[in-house]
Amino acid sequence: MVVGSRRWRQKNNPKPEGRPRKPALELKFEATKEQRDLVKLLAGYDIPEFRICKLIRNQHTRRCIAIQTLHKHFEEELEIGRETMNAVCLTMLSSQIREGNMTAIIWYMKNRMGWKDVVEQHRFSADVKLDFNHDELVQKLQERGLPLSVFGIDKPVLELEAKPHRKENGP
Numbered sequence: 001m002v003v004g005s006r007r008w009r010q011k012n013n014p015k016p017e018g019r020p021r022k023p024a025l026e027l028k029f030e031a032t033k034e035q036r037d038l039v040k041l042l043a044g045y046d047i048p049e050f051r052i053c054k055l056i057r058n059q060h061t062r063r064c065i066a067i068q069t070l071h072k073h074f075e076e077e078l079e080i081g082r083e084t085m086n087a088v089c090l091t092m093l094s095s096q097i098r099e100g101n102m103t104a105i106i107w108y109m110k111n112r113m114g115w116k117d118v119v120e121q122h123r124f125s126a127d128v129k130l131d132f133n134h135d136e137l138v139q140k141l142q143e144r145g146l147p148l149s150v151f152g153i154d155k156p157v158l159e160l161e162a163k164p165h166r167k168e169n170g171p
Contacts, residue, residue: 029058029065031073039074043081044088 035056042052049067056065056074070078096104109115141147 029060029069029073031056032059036074036077039070039077040081040084043078044085046082046085049078 038055039052042055049070053067053070054064056070057063058065058069065073093104093108097108110117
């Protein structure tokens with residue numbers, strides 16, 4: 001080792017025993033009941049853990065705790081808070097369903113039972129070309145015993161000009 005290097009100084013000049021440089025940093029975090037209740041409430045509202053850490057302070061350092069500290073000291077509160085809120089919401093939802101609230105019933109059926117709204121839409125187009133004239137159409141209708149007067153029109157009329165196809169989705 002080179003004389004004067006950091007590693008040499010650490011080896012040859014160890015820290016003196018006794019009072020630490022910053023005594024507040026040597027004190028361990030201890031959770032209070034108020035902090036435990038706050039973590040349980042915030043976890044129930046699904047607040048992100050990094051935001052919960054900003055609200056919980058170490059009473060010795062007055063600094064925010066780290067996420068590792070949150071997991072170490074508040075593991076039970078994080079879990080219980082979420083499950084408590086789920087229980088409260090399901091209780092309220094079930095009471096609304098029992099009262100006949102149609103919105104709650106539909107929400108439950110869609111989200112918990114997997115039901116969904118089905119709207120069937122068939123979009124297709126077909127180009128049809130008719131190869132018979134007006135007299136043939138009248139004859140075919142008479143052969144089948146169908147009326148020639150539909151919606152007050154005496155004779156059936158064929159449109160010989162094709163209408164332009166318009167798109168449903170877009171311009």
